[in-house]
Amino acid sequence: MNSLKVALYILVFPGFLFQSGFSTFLEWVDRKVYARMQNRRGPMYTGWAGMLQPIADIVKLLSKEDIVPAAADRRAFAFMPILSLAAVFTAGLYLPVWHLRSFNSFEGDLIVVLYLLTIPSFSLFLAGWFSVSPYSLLGATRVLTQLFAYEVPFFLAILTPAVLAGSWQISKIAIFPWTVAGHWWVIPIEAIAFVVAILTLQAKLERVPFDIPEAETEVVGGPLTEYSGKKLAIFRLQKDILMYVGAALVACVFLGGFGALPQGGDQASIGVLGLIFGGYLGGVTGLLLGVTNLVVKTALVVFLLSTLRAACARIRIDQIVRFSWRYLAPWSVVQFLIVLLFKAKGAV
Amino acid sequence: MPETIHLPIGPQHPFLKEPAKFDFDIQGEEIVGARMNIGYNHRGIEKLCEDRNYFQCLFILERICGICSHSHTTAFVQAVEKLLGLELPKRGLYLRTLVCELERLHSHLLWLGVAAHEVGFDTLFKLVWRDREIVMEILEEISGNRVNYAINTMGGVRRDLTEEQRKKILAMLEPLLARTEYYAGIGTNEPSFVGRIKGVGRMSKERAIEKCAVGPFGRASGVDMDIRRDDPYGAYPDLDFKVITSDECDIYGRVLVRVFEIVESCKMVKQILENLPEGEIAVKKVMRRVPAGAAVSRYEAPRGEDVHYVRGNGTEKPERVKVRAPTMANLEAATESVVGAFVADIPIAIASIDPCFSCTDRTTVALNDRKRGRRLTTWADLRQHGIDWYRKNRGISF
Amino acid sequence: MPKAGVLVPELFRNLKSRPVTRFYPFEKATVPEGFRGTPRFTSAKCIGCKVCMRDCPSDAIHIEVETLPPTEAPVEGQPAPKPRKKITMVLYLDRCVHCERCAEVCPKDAIALDTEFELAAFSRDALRLVQE
Numbered sequence: 001m002n003s004l005k006v007a008l009y010i011l012v013f014p015g016f017l018f019q020s021g022f023s024t025f026l027e028w029v030d031r032k033v034y035a036r037m038q039n040r041r042g043p044m045y046t047g048w049a050g051m052l053q054p055i056a057d058i059v060k061l062l063s064k065e066d067i068v069p070a071a072a073d074r075r076a077f078a079f080m081p082i083l084s085l086a087a088v089f090t091a092g093l094y095l096p097v098w099h100l101r102s103f104n105s106f107e108g109d110l111i112v113v114l115y116l117l118t119i120p121s122f123s124l125f126l127a128g129w130f131s132v133s134p135y136s137l138l139g140a141t142r143v144l145t146q147l148f149a150y151e152v153p154f155f156l157a158i159l160t161p162a163v164l165a166g167s168w169q170i171s172k173i174a175i176f177p178w179t180v181a182g183h184w185w186v187i188p189i190e191a192i193a194f195v196v197a198i199l200t201l202q203a204k205l206e207r208v209p210f211d212i213p214e215a216e217t218e219v220v221g222g223p224l225t226e227y228s229g230k231k232l233a234i235f236r237l238q239k240d241i242l243m244y245v246g247a248a249l250v251a252c253v254f255l256g257g258f259g260a261l262p263q264g265g266d267q268a269s270i271g272v273l274g275l276i277f278g279g280y281l282g283g284v285t286g287l288l289l290g291v292t293n294l295v296v297k298t299a300l301v302v303f304l305l306s307t308l309r310a311a312c313a314r315i316r317i318d319q320i321v322r323f324s325w326r327y328l329a330p331w332s333v334v335q336f337l338i339v340l341l342f343k344a345k346g347a348v
Numbered sequence: 349m350p351e352t353i354h355l356p357i358g359p360q361h362p363f364l365k366e367p368a369k370f371d372f373d374i375q376g377e378e379i380v381g382a383r384m385n386i387g388y389n390h391r392g393i394e395k396l397c398e399d400r401n402y403f404q405c406l407f408i409l410e411r412i413c414g415i416c417s418h419s420h421t422t423a424f425v426q427a428v429e430k431l432l433g434l435e436l437p438k439r440g441l442y443l444r445t446l447v448c449e450l451e452r453l454h455s456h457l458l459w460l461g462v463a464a465h466e467v468g469f470d471t472l473f474k475l476v477w478r479d480r481e482i483v484m485e486i487l488e489e490i491s492g493n494r495v496n497y498a499i500n501t502m503g504g505v506r507r508d509l510t511e512e513q514r515k516k517i518l519a520m521l522e523p524l525l526a527r528t529e530y531y532a533g534i535g536t537n538e539p540s541f542v543g544r545i546k547g548v549g550r551m552s553k554e555r556a557i558e559k560c561a562v563g564p565f566g567r568a569s570g571v572d573m574d575i576r577r578d579d580p581y582g583a584y585p586d587l588d589f590k591v592i593t594s595d596e597c598d599i600y601g602r603v604l605v606r607v608f609e610i611v612e613s614c615k616m617v618k619q620i621l622e623n624l625p626e627g628e629i630a631v632k633k634v635m636r637r638v639p640a641g642a643a644v645s646r647y648e649a650p651r652g653e654d655v656h657y658v659r660g661n662g663t664e665k666p667e668r669v670k671v672r673a674p675t676m677a678n679l680e681a682a683t684e685s686v687v688g689a690f691v692a693d694i695p696i697a698i699a700s701i702d703p704c705f706s707c708t709d710r711t712t713v714a715l716n717d718r719k720r721g722r723r724l725t726t727w728a729d730l731r732q733h734g735i736d737w738y739r740k741n742r743g744i745s746f
Numbered sequence: 747m748p749k750a751g752v753l754v755p756e757l758f759r760n761l762k763s764r765p766v767t768r769f770y771p772f773e774k775a776t777v778p779e780g781f782r783g784t785p786r787f788t789s790a791k792c793i794g795c796k797v798c799m800r801d802c803p804s805d806a807i808h809i810e811v812e813t814l815p816p817t818e819a820p821v822e823g824q825p826a827p828k829p830r831k832k833i834t835m836v837l838y839l840d841r842c843v844h845c846e847r848c849a850e851v852c853p854k855d856a857i858a859l860d861t862e863f864e865l866a867a868f869s870r871d872a873l874r875l876v877q878e
Contacts, residue, residue: 035765036760036761036765037761038760039475039478039763039766039767040474040765040767041765041767044769134353134354134355134356135355137353138355138377138691141376208468208470209468209540212692215692216362217362217363217465217467217468217695218691218692218694220361307757310470310471310757311471311754311757312469312538312540312541313469313541313544314468314469314540314544315540315543315544316543316544316690316692317692318690319543400803403803403847404801404802404803405803407843407845408803411843471753475756478766481766485778488777488778488781489778489780491780492782492846492859493844498782498845498846498847506850507780533752534752534753537749537752538749538750538753539749
């Protein structure tokens, strides 16, 4: 019975099916917001208000011809999309979508998630490397250069709330603002880290203004130039799930996770998703509260990412390295110092 | 020492709107060598024109390019009118110039959107093209189509403007001026955009003159040349306008020049509409057979100086039509301006000349026929020949 | 001095306002009155001079003049009326560039352009428009 439960957790909820479906919903939100900001309509036709459009795109890609360049290493070429999807999907399993403690959360799972989220960037680099085409090689080197730029501020920004909460477990960090002393005011303290996290998340997701590796007008498709058909579909799905995991991570760590009640909430009364397997005490209200929280908070983060995408041009690779080390890294260190000061004064 | 990789761009590439081939030698992200190759858009238009009468040629030449279609028809029609010795009625000239300036408006707005797209600034692209729709609707109202207006004919224009249309256009133009100033603000203030265009694609004034840069590309490097002022045609002698130049010598300067030219064109359109004279729109009887002779006509297209050469031989069909589009003059300079920059700068540097490869592609056949005494002439010899001719025949010394 | 986020106020304003794009083809596109669409031929006015055919830049018009079989005289002993002509215009829509030259040169105004522009078809034969 237990292994069946685990299998369902991994494959259905909060595993593969849920992540695929919800991340395509978030992609729809992104596309609609981006379009409306530009006075356009966005996806309209597929499904209600175009909600099935991202799924339709992936299904269409699955049916297209799969071409592998002659000089490429076939097995490595085919393995890269699977590697990145597996890494991102596993990272998603540790997010507290289920009962505030994901089904196997443990002390230190924040580090595991951050580590797993680096793998997609490396697999993108390797994908470009194994494609053996000038555009892919250019794109691949850009992925690594960008990684050197944003990784340190990203880690610093995400680890700041962990230091504040005194724990490396995502669920503990998420409920920290709602625990006994009612520490909801830690949320505003971490504002700088939040801004840095949003910017570096945009860089990790490789979206404008940081979409240098895949700049359409410069290197055609970057590392993904030679990918087509099913492999490209998997990469697309991986991008969506990465956006979901990144947004959910930021929402858990900064915005108080998927529980809505302020002021000294009881752990059991903090809303999380309860399911038929749950036996969760919150009942129907808890379930609804959890779902709303999940949708609202991740959609809010995605909204911020879309605004950033709509408001900027693509910057050059040397400019992003300069920007990152000149502004993002110092500011995240400053935020870290602020948090240490608060901790030292014993206020938290 | 990093190794040099050869990066081919084109003929198909997302940044190119039309096929062209560029070959770059790159070391890491820096460009150390650049070459270009055109000819992918050749459609044999000059040959087609030899087999059609002048009126048919008008519509063929219109389709050299979609964005500067009116430029090509006007340049051609001016050359033929010179051969026919026609004197145009004022109203016809004004209406023709009206469409000229509207075309400049739509072309510069198109360019601003495309330049924004090349640097990844898709929002500015969409917003500028939204406002460009105003100009397209005005043109549809006047001429019956959004591109390829077919408004020129030998001796004037084909369609007249009613009073109601005139007022409608003046009203539609109002918001455009305000939006253009808003875009000027964005283009000069958005740090991610300015960071991509400032200091990129440098072309000093001396080098621009050496490489024969024309149009806004040359004007942004300080070369003060504009056919509308230097060799006026149409209604331009009656209009009051400024020629915009800039000393920035990089892509930022080209953005500024084009945006301020949009403002000037809006003002010119207003002047034309407010002072539109009454009268005929075209010369009544136009001979279908054009007397023998040759004529050259220059026109300030949105991209620069457009030159048409027409030779007639007394029949209904022209003997030779030659088109020199402005992009032909700017392309070498653009390829050179990219050397020393980053790979990321290639799209915006090439796009900053507003390339129209469809306009550019013509074939040249070099004849080295010793028996008939034809030979290849170099640029220096040609220039010297021109200087000597003018000294001997016109008494002008350069 | 560049100011960051200079576009953001407009983005939020656009979120609230109505999109400018039309939901074509479910929402029809409107064209102004003088739009150059498809040439329409009125056979009764045509005199068969073929000037339109001569001046079409893309060879899209073909005028066929067919002499109808002679009819009987209405009254006995009177000369039979001259055989009538039937003039048909074959318009190749895939060659027409909608320049309006045919309408401009026709001496009898037998051609006029309407505003029909949605001319796509699935076969080339469908684009061969015969107008009688």
